[in-house]
Each structure stands twice: as C-alpha cells, then as structure tokens.
Amino acid sequence: MKSLRAAVAIAIPALILLLIFSGTLVHILTESWWFDAIGFADVFWTRISWQIGVWVAIFAIYAIVLWGNYRIAMGVTRDRPFQIPQSLQSNQVDVRPIIGFIPTLLVLALLAIAFLAAANGVSAWETILKYFNATAFGQADPIYGQDIGFYVFRLPLYEAIADWLMALLVWSLIFTLVVYGLKGAITTQYGWKYLLRGQAKLHVSLLLVAIAILVAVDFWIQRFELLYSTDGVVFGAGYTDTHAQLQAYWFMGFATLALAVLLIASLWRGGFALPIYGIVIYLAALILASGIYPWFQQQFIVEPNELDKERPYIANNLEFTRMAYQLESVETEDYPANTTLDRDALLENQSTLRNIRLWDYRPLLSTYRQLQEIRLYYRIEDVDIDRYVLNGNYRQVMLAARELSYAQLAEAAQTWVNQRLKYTHGYGVVMSPVNEVTPQGLPLLFIQDIPPESPEIDLDVTEPAIYYGELTDYYVFTNTSTPEFDFPQGDENATTFYDGEGGVSIGSFGRRLAYAYDLGSLRVLISNYFTPDSRILYHRDVRERAQRIAPFLQFDTDPYITIIDGRLKWFIDAYTVSDRYPYSEPVARTSGAGPVLNNLDVRAVAEGDINYIRNSVKVVVDAFDGTVQFYAINDDDPLLTTYRKIFPSLFIDPADIPANVDEHFRYPLDFFKIQAQVYLSYHMDTPDVFYNREDLWRFPTEIYEGTEQLMEPYYVILRLPEGDREEFALILPFTPVNKNNMIAWMAARSDKEDYGKLLLYEFPKQELVYGPRQVEARIDQNPDISQQLTLWSQEGSRVIRGDLLVIPIEESLLYVEPVYLRAEQGELPELRRVIAAYGDEVAMEETLDQALASIFEIPLPQDAPPGTAVGEALAPLPGELRVLTQELVTTYEQAQTALQNGDWATYGDYQQQIEALIQQLNQAAQEEGAIAP
Numbered sequence: 048m049k050s051l052r053a054a055v056a057i058a059i060p061a062l063i064l065l066l067i068f069s070g071t072l073v074h075i076l077t078e079s080w081w082f083d084a085i086g087f088a089d090v091f092w093t094r095i096s097w098q099i100g101v102w103v104a105i106f107a108i109y110a111i112v113l114w115g116n117y118r119i120a121m122g123v124t125r126d127r128p129f130q131i132p133q134s135l136q137s138n139q140v141d142v143r144p145i146i147g148f149i150p151t152l153l154v155l156a157l158l159a160i161a162f163l164a165a166a167n168g169v170s171a172w173e174t175i176l177k178y179f180n181a182t183a184f185g186q187a188d189p190i191y192g193q194d195i196g197f198y199v200f201r202l203p204l205y206e207a208i209a210d211w212l213m214a215l216l217v218w219s220l221i222f223t224l225v226v227y228g229l230k231g232a233i234t235t236q237y238g239w240k241y242l243l244r245g246q247a248k249l250h251v252s253l254l255l256v257a258i259a260i261l262v263a264v265d266f267w268i269q270r271f272e273l274l275y276s277t278d279g280v281v282f283g284a285g286y287t288d289t290h291a292q293l294q295a296y297w298f299m300g301f302a303t304l305a306l307a308v309l310l311i312a313s314l315w316r317g318g319f320a321l322p323i324y325g326i327v328i329y330l331a332a333l334i335l336a337s338g339i340y341p342w343f344q345q346q347f348i349v350e351p352n353e354l355d356k357e358r359p360y361i362a363n364n365l366e367f368t369r370m371a372y373q374l375e376s377v378e379t380e381d382y383p384a385n386t387t388l389d390r391d392a393l394l395e396n397q398s399t400l401r402n403i404r405l406w407d408y409r410p411l412l413s414t415y416r417q418l419q420e421i422r423l424y425y426r427i428e429d430v431d432i433d434r435y436v437l438n439g440n441y442r443q444v445m446l447a448a449r450e451l452s453y454a455q456l457a458e459a460a461q462t463w464v465n466q467r468l469k470y471t472h473g474y475g476v477v478m479s480p481v482n483e484v485t486p487q488g489l490p491l492l493f494i495q496d497i498p499p500e501s502p503e504i505d506l507d508v509t510e511p512a513i514y515y516g517e518l519t520d521y522y523v524f525t526n527t528s529t530p531e532f533d534f535p536q537g538d539e540n541a542t543t544f545y546d547g548e549g550g551v552s553i554g555s556f557g558r559r560l561a562y563a564y565d566l567g568s569l570r571v572l573i574s575n576y577f578t579p580d581s582r583i584l585y586h587r588d589v590r591e592r593a594q595r596i597a598p599f600l601q602f603d604t605d606p607y608i609t610i611i612d613g614r615l616k617w618f619i620d621a622y623t624v625s626d627r628y629p630y631s632e633p634v635a636r637t638s639g640a641g642p643v644l645n646n647l648d649v650r651a652v653a654e655g656d657i658n659y660i661r662n663s664v665k666v667v668v669d670a671f672d673g674t675v676q677f678y679a680i681n682d683d684d685p686l687l688t689t690y691r692k693i694f695p696s697l698f699i700d701p702a703d704i705p706a707n708v709d710e711h712f713r714y715p716l717d718f719f720k721i722q723a724q725v726y727l728s729y730h731m732d733t734p735d736v737f738y739n740r741e742d743l744w745r746f747p748t749e750i751y752e753g754t755e756q757l758m759e760p761y762y763v764i765l766r767l768p769e770g771d772r773e774e775f776a777l778i779l780p781f782t783p784v785n786k787n788n789m790i791a792w793m794a795a796r797s798d799k800e801d802y803g804k805l806l807l808y809e810f811p812k813q814e815l816v817y818g819p820r821q822v823e824a825r826i827d828q829n830p831d832i833s834q835q836l837t838l839w840s841q842e843g844s845r846v847i848r849g850d851l852l853v854i855p856i857e858e859s860l861l862y863v864e865p866v867y868l869r870a871e872q873g874e875l876p877e878l879r880r881v882i883a884a885y886g887d888e889v890a891m892e893e894t895l896d897q898a899l900a901s902i903f904e905i906p907l908p909q910d911a912p913p914g915t916a917v918g919e920a921l922a923p924l925p926g927e928l929r930v931l932t933q934e935l936v937t938t939y940e941q942a943q944t945a946l947q948n949g950d951w952a953t954y955g956d957y958q959q960q961i962e963a964l965i966q967q968l969n970q971a972a973q974e975e976g977a978i979a980p
Contacts, residue, residue, distance in 0.1 A: 069564075070564075070565075073561055073564050073565050074565050075095065076561055077551075077561055077562060077565045078091065079091055079092070079095075080551045080558070081551055081585070081586065082596075084550065084551045084552075085596075085673065085674070085675060087596055087675075087696075087697065089694075089696055090596060090597075090694050090696070090697050093693065093694060094172065097172040097175065097176060098169050098172045100172075101165075101168055101169055101171055101172050101175065102165045102166070102168070102169050103165075105161075105164055105165040105168040105211070106161045106162060106164070106165035108215070109160060109161035109164045109165065109215060109218075110157065110158065110161040112215055112219055113157045113160060113161060113215075113218065113219060113222055114157060116219045116222055116223045116250075116254075117153065117154075117157060117222065117223075117226060119223075119250055120223050120226035120227055120230070120247070120250065121226065121230075123227075123232070123245075123246040123247050123250060124226070124227065124230035124231075124232050124247070127230040127231050127232060128230075129149045129150070129229050129230060130229065130230070130231050149229060153222075153225075153226065156222075157222065160218055160222075164211075164214065164215070164218075168211060171204075171207055173599055174203050174204050174207055175204060176693045177199075177200045177203075177204075177689055177693070178200055178201055178203075178204040180200075180689045180692035180693050181196050181199075181200035181201060181689060182196055182200070182685040182686075182688040182689045182692070183196045183685065184196045184199070184685050186370065188274060188367075188629045188630070189359075189363050189630075190273070190274060190284055190289060190629075191270075191271065191274075193271075195628065195629065195685075196685060198271065198274070198627045198628070198629050199625050199627045199628065199659070199685070199686070200689065202268070202271055202627065203627060205268055206268055209261065209264060209265050209268055212261055213258070213261050213262075213265070216254060216257050216258045216261060217258070219254055220251070220254045220255070220258065223250060223251060223254060224251070227247050227251075232247045233247075252310050252311070252313060252322070255310050255322070256307045256310045256311055259303050259304070259306050259307035259310060260303075260304070260307050262303045263300045263301075263303035263304045263307070266296045266297075266299050266300035266303060267296070267300055269296050270293060270296050270297075273288045273289070273292060273293060273296075274629035274630060275627075275629070276288050276292075278345075279357060279360060280353065280357050280360075280361065280738065281357075281360065281361050281364035281632070281737075282364055282368075282630065282631070282632045282633065282658075283360065283363060283364050283367070283629065283630035283631075284360060284363075284630070285349075285357055285360045286344075286348075286349050286356040286357055286360060287341050287344050287345045287349055288341075289360075290344060291340055291341040291344040291345075292337070292341050294336075294340075295336040295337045295340060295341060296337075298332075298336050299332070299333060299336055299337060302329060302332050302333075302336075303329070306322075306325050306326065306329050309321060309322060309325040310322050310325070353738075354734075354735065354738050357734075357738070358734045358735070358738075359734075361734035361737055361738055362734045363630045364630050364631075364632065365729060365731075365732060365734065365737060366630075367628065367629060367630035367631045368630065368631045368632045368658075368725065368729050369729055369732075370631075371628040371631035371658055371659040371660075372631070372659075372660060372721065372722050372725045372726075372729075373660075373661065373722065373805075374722060374725065374726055374729060374805070376804075376805065377726070377793075377805045377806070377807050378804065378805070378806050378807070379806075379807045379808075379809060380768065380769070380806065380807070380808050380809070381808070381809055381811075382768065382791075382792070382808035382809060382810055382855070382858065383810075383811065383858050384789075384810045384811070384814070384816045384858070384859065384860055385858055385859055386859060386885070386886040387857070387858070387859060388856060388857060388859045388861070388885065388903070389903065390903060390905055392856065392857050392859075393856075393899065393903065395857075396765075396766060396856050396857065398441065398764060398766070398773040399763075399764060399765045399766055399773060399854065399856055400856075400895070400899075401440075401442075401482060402441075402442065402443040402481060402482060402763065402764035402765075402773075403481070403482055403763070403852065403854055403863050403895060404432075404443065404445075404481040404482065404761065404762075404763065404850075404852060405481065405482050405484065405849075405863070405865045405878060405881060405895065406445055406479070406481055406482075406490055406849075406865070406878065407847075407849030407850050407865060407867075408430040408432070408445065409751075409849075410847055410849065410867045410869070410876035410878075411430050411445060411479075411490060411876075412427065412429070412430045412447070413869075413874050413875065413876055414489060414490060414875060414876055414877075415427045415430065415447050415477050415490075416874070417874055417875045418489070418492075418495075418875075419447075419449065419477045419492075419495060419496070420449065421449070421496075421497055421535065422535050423455050423456070423457075424451055424452060424453070424455050424456050424470060425449050425450070425451060425452070425455075425473065425474070426449075426450050426451070426452035426455060426473075426518060427447045427448070427449055427450070427477065428447075428448070428450060428517050428518055429447060429448075429517065429605070430445050430446070430447045431445065431446055431447065431605075431607035431608055432444075432445055432481070432607075432762045433446065433607060433609060433711060433713065434764060434775045435506060435610075437493070437504045437505065437506060438504055438505055441764065441773060442480055442764075443480070443481045443482075443762065443763070443764045443775070444478050444479065444480055444481060444493065445478070445479055445480075445481055445490075446476050446477060446478040446479075446494070446608060446610075447476060447477050447608070448473060448475075448476050448513055448516055448517070448608045448615065448670070449473050449474055449475050449476060449477065449497075449513070450473035450513055450516045450517065450518040450519065451470055451471075451472055451473040451474070451513070451518070451519075452518055453465075453466050453470055453521065456470065463570055464529070464576070466521065466523075467522070467523055467524050467570075468523070468524050468527050468529055468531070468576055469529070469531060469532050470531075470532055471514065471523040471524075471525060471531045471532075471545070471584070472512045472513050472514045472519075472523075472531070472533075473512075473513035473516060473518075473519075474497055474498075474511050474512060474513065474533070474534045475494075475496075475497055475498065475499040475508060475511040475513075475534075476494055476499065476508065476511070476608060476610065476615060477492060477494060477495055478492070478493040478494035478495075478501075478506075478610075479491055479492050479493055480493065482895070484878045484894075487877065488867075488868070488877030488878045488879050489875075489877060489878075490878075493506070494506070494508065497511075497534045497535065498511060498534065499511050506610060507613055508610055508613060508615065509612075509613030509614070510613060510614045510615065510671050511615065512533070512543075512670070512671050513615060513670045513671070514545075514547070514549060514584060514587065514670065514671055514672070514673065515549070515584075515587045515588075515589055515592065515617070515668055515669070515670050515671075515673045516587070516588070516589060516617070516670060517588065517589065517590070517606060518588075519587035519588055519589075520587070520588045520591070521585075521587075522566070522583055522584060522585035522587070523583075523584050523585075523587075524553070524576075524577070524581055524582065524583055524584070525544075525545035525547075525549075525550060525581070525582050525584060526544060526545055526578065526580040526581050526582055527576040527577055527578060527581050528575070528576050528577075528578055529576050530542035530543060530544055531543050531544065531545065545582070547671050547672035547673075548672045548674070549582070549584055549669075549671070549672035549673040549674075550582035550583055550584035550585075550673070551582060551583050551584075551585075552580075552581075552582055553571075553577065553581050553582065553583050554577075554578070554579035554580060554581055559571055559572050559577065560572055562583060584673065587673065589606050589617040589619060589668040589670075590602050590604075590606055590619060592668060592673065592675060593619055593621065593666045593668065593675060593677075596675060596677075596697075597621070597664075597677065597690075597694075597697065599690060600621040600622060600623065600664060600690075601621070601622040601623075601624050601660075602619055602620070602621050602622070602666070603619055603620035603621070603622070603715050603716070603717045603718070604717055605716060605717070606618065606619045606668075607713075608670070609711045611707050611708065611711070612707065614669060614670070614671060615669075615670035615671065616667050616668065616669055616670060617667070617668040617669075617670060618665065618666070618667055618711060618712075618713075619665075619666040619667075619668065620662055620664075620665060620666075620715035620717070620718065621662075621663070621664035621665070621666050621677070622660050622661065622662055622663070622664075622715075622718065623660070623661050623663050623664070623684055623686035623687050623690070624657045624659060624660045624661075624686075625657065625658070625659040625686060626656055626657050626658055626659075627658075627659070628658045628659035631658035631659060632658060632725065632729075633656035633657060633658040634656065634657055634658065634660075634721055634724065634725070635656045659686075660718065660721060661681055661684045661686065661687070662680075662681070662714075662715050662718045662803075663679065663680060663681035663684040663686070663687040664677055664678065664679060664680065664681075664687065664698065665677075665678045665680055665712055666678070667708060676699055677697055677698045677699060678698070678699045678701070678704050678708070679691065679698040679699065679700060679701055680701055680704070680712070680802075682701065709799060710799065712797065712802060713762065713775065713777070713797045714776070714777045714795035714796065714797045714802070714803065716759075716760060716777065719760050719777050719779070719795050720759075720760065722795075722805070723746070723760065723779055723781075723793060726744075726793070726807075727743065727744045727745060727746075727781070728740075728743060728744075730742070730744065730791075730807070742783070743783070743784040744781040744782065744783060744784065744790060744791070745781070745782055745783070745784050746758055746779070746781070746782075747780050747781070747782045747787070747789070747818050747819045747820060748787075748819070748820050749819045749820065749823060749850065749851045750823050750848060751847075751848065751849075751850075752847055752848075755820075758779070758780070758819055758850070758851070759779075759850075760777050760778065760779040760795075761777070761778065761779075761850060761852060762775065762776070762777050762797075763775075763776060763777075763778055763852070763854065764776075765778075765854065765855060765856070766856075767794060767796075767806065767855075768808070768855070768857070768858060774796060774797070774798045774801065775796075775797045775798055776794045776795060776796050776797060777794070777795040777797065778792055778793065778794045778795075778853075778855075779792065779793055780792040780818065780819065780853050781793070782818045782820075786818075787818045787819075787820040787821045788815055788816055788817065788818045788821060789810060789816045789817065789818040789819075789853070789860075790809065790810060790812070790816075791807055791808060791809040791810060792807075792808050792853065792855065793805065793806065793807050793808075794806045794807075794808070808855070816860070817860075817862070817884075819851045819853065819862075822851060822862045822864075822884050822889075823851060823864075825884065825889055826864070826882055826884070826889055826891075829889050829891075831891070832882065832889070832891045835880075835891070836866070839868060843870065843871050844868045844869065844870060844871065845868070845869045845870070845871055846866065846867070846868060847866070847867040847868075847869060847876055848864055848865075848866055848867075848882075849864060849865040849866070849867060850864070850865075851863075851864040852864070859885070860885075861883065861884075861885050862883065862884035862885070863881065863882070863883055863884075863895065863898075864881070864882040864884075865878055865880075865881055865882075866878075866879060866880035866881065866882060866891070867879065879893070880892065880893060881893070881894060881895045881897075881898050882898065883895060883898035883899055883901075883902055884902075885902050885903075888902045889902075890902050934964060935961065935964045935965070938957055938960050938961055938964060941957055942954055942957035942958060942961065945957060
C-alpha cells in the first residue's frame with residue numbers, strides 16, 4: 048500500500064509536469080521535422096542540445112547549491128522547530144497546520160528559483176558557443192592591449208558567469224536567512240550585534256565572504272567596461288576613466304578583498320559589529336574612490352583642458368568607430384561639380400541616361416496595384432529595384448511580386464478549406480523599366496498579366512507560383528485530395544496540385560496528431576482531405592523563415608524578388624552585429640545631426656545599441672519550394688568565421704556561389720543607411736575638428752506630396768568618374784548641418800568584382816553646389832513650372848512630385864524629378880512631366896529627352912513620341928547628318944544674335960543659309976534612310 052501511495056505521489060506530479068510542458072515538447076518535435084525537411088537538422092539540434100544542456104546545468108547547480116544551503120541551515124537548527132513570527136499570526140487562525148507545510152514550501156521555492164534561473168540562462172547558449180569558437184580580429188584595443196575578439200567573444204561570458212554566480216549567492220543568502228528566521232535563529236534578545244551566533248553566524252559569514260570575493264572579481268571585469276563608457280566627450284574610455292575610474296576599480300577590488308578578510312576575522316569574535324563597521328567604511332571608500340575622486344578629476348583637471356586631455360581618446364573613438372562600421376576603407380575623391388556637360392558628354396553616357404529612374408516606387412506601387420493585381424485576392428505589397436541584361440542591354444528595372452492575400456477574399460469565402468487547402472499561393476511578377484512610359488503616362492510593362500507574359504524581352508518566368516513571400520504568414524496544406532486554386536482563367540479558375548519539395552510530410556496519423564496539437568486545430572486531425580502525400584507548408588514569410596534558421600543574424604527589412612533561370616527567388620541581406628566593439632559609437636548615439644534614425648527606419652536592423660555590423664551573408668529563398676541558402680560573402684568578418692565554426696553546414700562558401708545568383712547581389716539599403724548615418728560625423732578624421740564639430744553633415748531633404756522629408760539612398764546605373772563602364776550603385780548626397788547646399792555624395796558599388804566598395808566624392812567647399820532642397824526651391828520659383836503645377840492642382844488632379852534624383856555624369860551633376868498626376872479620388876498616378884535641372888537651367892517637359900534638349904539646346908524631331916526612351920532622341924546621328932545638324936544649330940544661334948542686335952541684313956543672310964542647310968539635311972537624311980523620300 049505504501050509503495051502504491053509512493054508511486055501515485057510520483058506519478059501525479061510527473062503527469063502534471065508532462066501536461067504543462069507537452070506543448071513545448073510537441074513544438075520541438077514539429078520544429079525538428081521542419082528543420083529536417085529544409086536540410087538544416089544539424090543546425091536545429093546544435094542549438095537545441097546546447098539550450099537543453101545549459102538549462103540542465105544551471106538548474107542542477109542552482110538546485111544543488113540552494114539545497115546544500117538549506118540542508119546546512121536545517122542541520123544547524125535541527126533542535127529548533129519552525130515557527131511563524133508573531134506579527135504574521137492571527138488570533139482567529141490556527142497556524143500549526145501551516146507550520147507543517149513550511150519544509151515543503153521551502154523546497155518548492157527552491158525548485159522554482161532554480162527553474163526560473165535556468166529559463167533565463169538558456170539564451171547563454173550562443174555566448175558559450177562563441178566563447179569556445181572565438182576568432183581573433185587581429186586588432187588590439189589601445190588601453191589594455193587585448194584583441195577585439197576578447198571583448199566580442201570572451202568578456203560577455205565572463206560577465207554572464209559573474210552575474211549568474213552573484214544571483215546564485217544572493218539567493219542562497221536570502222534563502223538561508225529565511226530558514227534561520229523561520230527557525231528562530233535570528234533574534235535580537237542579545238542585542239543587534241548578536242543577531243546570529245554560532246554555526247548560523249559562520250554559515251552566513253561564509254556566504255558574505257563569497258559575495259565579497261565575487262564583487263572583487265566584478266571590479267576586475269568592470270575595468271574592461273570602461274571601453275564602453277558614455278561619460279566622456281566621446282564613446283569609450285576618456286581621460287577621467289583611465290586616470291581616475293580605473294584606479295578606483297583597482298582600489299575597490301582590493302578593498303573588497305580586505306572586507307572579505309574582515310568577515311573571516313569576525314568568525315572568531317562575537318557578534319556582527321566588526322563586519323558591520325567594515326561595511327560602513329567600505330561604502331564610504333566606494334563613494335570616495337568611485338564618485339568623488341573621478342568627479343574632482345573631471346571638474347578640475349579635465350574640463351579646463353578638455354581637448355588637450357581627451358585628444359588621444361577622441362582619436363581612439365574615431366579609429367575604432369570607422370573600423371566597426373567598415374568606413375575605414377572609404378575611398379575619397381574630389382568632385383569639381385563643374386558645368387561643362389554638352390551633347391558629346393551626354394552621348395558618351397547614354398547608358399546612364401537610359402537608366403535614370405523616372406518611376407518613384409510609391410506612385411508606381413499604386414499603379415501596379417490598379418493595373419496588375421487582377422483579382423481582389425491578389426496583393427502587390429512592395430516594389431523592388433534590380434538590374435538585368437535584357438536583350439543584350441544592361442537595364443535597371445522595377446519589379447513586384449503578385450502575392451495572395453487571403454484577408455482580401457470575400458468574407459463568405461473565408462473558410463478553413465479555402466484558407467488552408469485552396470488559396471495557397473500567389474502568382475507571377477510585374478516588371479517595368481525605370482525610365483519608360485507609355486503615351487498614357489503609365490509604366491511600360493516588360494512582364495505582366497496571368498500567366499506572366501514577356502514578349503518584349505528575353506526573360507521568361509517558368510515557375511510563377513509564390514508559396515513563400517512577404518505576405519505568406521500562415522500555414523497551408525498541399526497535395527490533398529482537393530486541387531488548389533492556381534490562377535484565374537476567364538470565367539474559370541485554373542487548378543493545380545503542388546509538385547514541389549517544400550513543406551513537411553503529414554501523411555501519417557502520428558504527424559497529423561502532432562500538428563493538430565501544435566497548431567491547436569482539430570480539423571488537421573479529422574479532415575478527410577488529407578492523403579499519404581499531403582504536406583504542410585509553414586514559416587512561409589521569407590524573412591521570418593531565414594530568421595528562424597539563423598536567429599543570431601539580423602536581417603534587412605526589405606527582401607527583394609528576382610528571376611533566376613525562370614524561377615522566382617527572394618534575396619535577403621543578413622548582418623552579423625555586436626554591441627561589444629571597444630570605443631565604437633553605437634548606432635543609437637550617432638544621430639548628432641538630428642533624430643535621423645527613426646526617419647531612415649534602420650532600427651529594425653539595429654536591434655539594440657549595436658556598434659559593429661557587417662553584411663556578411665546573403666540569403667536566397669525559392670518562392671516555390673522554400674529552399675533557403677545562406678551564402679557567405681565576407682571571409683574577413685571574425686563574427687561570421689565564428690558562426691561558421693559553430694554551424695559548419697549552414698553557410699555556402701563564396702567560391703561556390705553561382706554566377707547567376709552573384710549578379711543579383713546589391714549593396715543593402717539598411718546597411719548603407721547605418722554607414723551613412725555614422726559617416727555624418729565620422730568623416731572628420733582629426734580629433735580637433737571632431738571635438739569642435741566643425742564639419743558636421745546631415746542628410747538632404749526633399750518635398751514629397753507637400754511634406755518635407757529626408758532623402759533616402761537610391762539605386763542607379765551610372766559610370767563613376769574613374770570607371771570605364773556603367774555599373775549598379777547605391778548613392779546618397781550629403782549637405783552641411785543647417786545648410787542646404789551639397790557638400791559630398793557617397794556611392795556604394797554593387798557589381799561583382801567591385802561589390803562593397805564605398806566611394807565618397809567631395810565638392811569644393813569654396814563653391815556653391817545646389818542641394819536637393821535648393822533645386823526644389825528653384826523649381827518652385829520657375830514661373831512656367833509653378834503656374835502649370837498650380838493649374839493641374841486646381842483641375843481635380845493631385846500633383847505628385849517624385850524623388851529628386853542627383854545624377855553624377857562625368858564631373859557634373861544633373862538633377863531629375865518626375866511629376867505625376869493623379870485624380871483627386873483616384874489611385875492611378877500617371878507620369879506626365881519630367882523636370883531636369885543643370886547649373887542655372889531648369890526645364891519641365893513631357894520626356895526627359897525633351898527636358899535635356901531644352902537645357903542643352905539640342906534640336907529634337909517635332910514628332911518624337913511621348914514614350915520615347917531616355918536617350919533615343921539624343922542618339923548619335925550618322926555620318927554627314929551630325930555635321931549638318933551642328934552647323935544648323937550654330938547658324939540659327941548666329942541669326943538670333945543678329946536679330947537681337949537689329950542687324951537685319953546679316954539676319955537675312957543667315958536665314959538663307961538656314962534654308963540651304965535644311966535642304967542639305969533633308970537630302971542627307973534621305974540618303975541615310977532616316978526619312979522617306
């Protein structure tokens with residue numbers, strides 16, 4: 048009977064624990080199936096095994112230490128019964144039954160503390176693994192001479208262990224005092240100096256000694272934390288930190304050890320008077336050494352001579368911040384920003400002109416949605432920018448995925464079968480060049496409709512189904528007995544059965560039972576639609592999918608869709624980050640030019656105050672089967688090297704990246720924003736200039752839909768001043784703080800061998816170079832443009848002025864701004880005008896060619912269609928036509944000069960020459976076949 052009761056006593060708690068943790072256990076099981084299905088089972092089990100190991104180790108150590116202190120306290124007071132203090136007793140309640148439960152309650156409290164400590168400590172698995180797989184940075188800090196890897200990989204574990212042990216000792220002390228208190232061993236009947244006596248005093252004193260020793264160790268660790276000090280003129284250790292605070296830490300470390308010795312000495316004296324006096328003296332010394340002495344040094348030694356004292360520490364901050372954000376390799380060049388552009392220069396930069404982005408992604412998104420969402424259940428969520436070689440030409444294009452948004456189905460159609468079995472995927476993409484427009488002011492679509500059609504280009508989409516995307520945040524089932532909706536086809540719907548490798552097999556009853564429990568859906572278990580070949584597809588949001596595999600990486604906020612070998616693939620930039628780089632200014636502290644970070648939306652990447660970042664990984668997710676590939680692209684990143692040691696099968700080596708994948712890598716927007724944010728201040732590379740903030744920059748502003756906002760970086764195909772060909776780059780201008788003129792522009796290169804290089808072009812500081820806001824003001828001041836825009840706004844239309852792009856050409860700057868019209872109640876913006884500005888000239892015409900022709904006084908054919916591609920009208924004229932055209936332009940200018948001077952005779956002569964030249968030009972054009980006879 049006793050054995051039965053004992054078995055029941057064990058079985059009931061075990062059953063309760065099983066029920067409590069059954070959800071977690073089943074979720075771990077289903078996650079293991081998912082990781083195995085996508086080929087990353089070893090990544091999953093590495094993480095899980097270390098998490099379980101850390102949890103078990105912390106729980107066991109906490110439980111053993113707390114239990115040991117409990118048993119010692121119980122042994123010391125074995126002759127004393129438990130009792131409840133009189134202040135907690137009530138005359139109406141018999142406390143004797145409660146006293147009987149005190150030992151059980153103490154044990155349960157002990158286990159609860161151990162459990163919570165273990166749960167909080169599970170996250171240390173990554174810190175521990177990085178410690179054992181640490182990689183040297185090859186760069187030492189300037190104060191202690193430690194390699195940066197010590198601070199990134201080793202110091203965090205030392206701090207975690209110290210904090211963990213301190214918590215354990217404090218809990219042990221509290222737990223011990225509670226036991227002695229309940230046993231009546233703590234008493235004031237002999238005076239406050241004799242609260243504890245005998246073995247109880249020995250026990251508590253030894254715990255205090257252990258805490259004191261650990262505090263001394265913590266002072267030793269805190270020396271290194273000075274490299275992250277925020278008390279000086281810059282982030283990192285300053286003069287006061289190294290000449291006062293550091294000595295204070297050493298002094299307090301030895302003082303704490305002396306206190307520990309005093310506590311040990313008190314064991315041979317009665318009462319606690321000696322340690323209490325020692326603690327009082329210790330606290331006074333702490334205030335003097337760590338508070339008053341550094342304050343005195345700062346106030347009377349540093350501040351009167353701040354620049355002189357802080358100069359070497361400012362230099363440290365400049366050097367290490369630039370290295371942490373990969374800014375030390377920025378190549379700086381002078382850019383004269385002259386006004387020497389002419390027809391020949393434009394002709395030599397035709398590829399740049401043909402790829403100027405006239406379509407702003409915001410109005411284009413509205414246009415795509417109106418023209419290409421096709422059905423109410425499709426959703427175009429975002430417009431991406433990329434480049435392709437189309438029909439032999441290097442073209443910048445904008446494209447968007449047509450995803451399925453189940454929430455947009457009619458409410459009556461939102462059934463479990465439709466959501467989980469029928470409407471499983473989106474379909475196809477939309478693509479258009481950045482610069483071309485139809486006569487109706489709409490984008491010229493290279494890829495359109497359902498199924499996708501691309502008759503004008505040599506790029507086909509052979510697998511258009513999108514099972515994995517940015518809107519696919521719910522699970523679906525495929526290969527069931529009912530066909531899936533594929534795409535609309537007239538009055539009918541085309542259906543399909545999924546034939547991809549994505550998802551997890553749920554053909555067996557056991558797996559369906561597990562998923563039914565994990566998802567909280569009984570339908571998964573009882574539905575008759577499932578077959579032995581059925582699969583469940585989940586974690587389908589591409590960014591969340593990548594993050595679930597590699598939670599130690601940070602991911603860019605903007606995945607972008609590509610077409611590779613006819614398949615749709617999502618590209619996501621991934622970052623290795625740290626907040627432990629010595630002397631490096633954290634991202635959150637670099638907004639010296641104003642609250643820029645929130646406006647640029649980099650906080651999604653910079654989670655926490657990071658002060659080191661590298662774009663070391665590119666993630667590619669197949670939109671059809673969900674295959675995920677992590678490409679390592681930076682062998683020089685110690686953090687990535689460490690992660691590759693921990694997860695050797697996760698990353699694909701740079702040498703094994705396919706060429707058709709590599710050509711779609713682009714410099715990530717979020718990474719560039721962070722680097723540009725830091726560079727606003729850290730382009731100053733001398734301590735004196737930086738201290739005085741003599742040359743602070745900021746991001747330029749522009750007007751969009753009547754609101755002033757910060758200009759964002761933008762992709763462009765251009766030929767850099769030192770380049771021999773056009774290339775894909777991300778660029779952003781800078782302006783001085785409190786001024787609107789441009790001071791410099793930065794370019795991040797994206798094409799293969801030059802990928803990742805940062806270039807900065809600085810303008811002459813003694814000359815005025817118009818900034819975007821100044822150009823906007825000049826546009827507003829142009830009476831013809833202002834009058835036309837005002838007129839349109841009064842006719843039931845809304846004028847939208849797109850991004851003002853600053854396009855570097857040769858050694859000059861061309862400004863281009865598209866103008867869209869949208870009906871006041873409409874959602875279909877049309878590109879109607881293009882504004883170009885160069886030097887002191889501003890022109891608004893129907894096409895960019897016409898605007899350039901107006902500025903550079905280049906004659907254009909009168910019948911040039913509105914949809915003419917950029918540069919076509921400026922293409923080189925063959926043979927004699929070019930010479931005659933130039934002579935005609937020169938003669939016309941001379942005739943106009945004679946007319947203005949009132950020289951009618953000369954003007955008449957020039958008119959005769961013009962007529963003759965026109966005849967010659969007409970004849971030459973017929974001979975060249977440019978026009979019909």
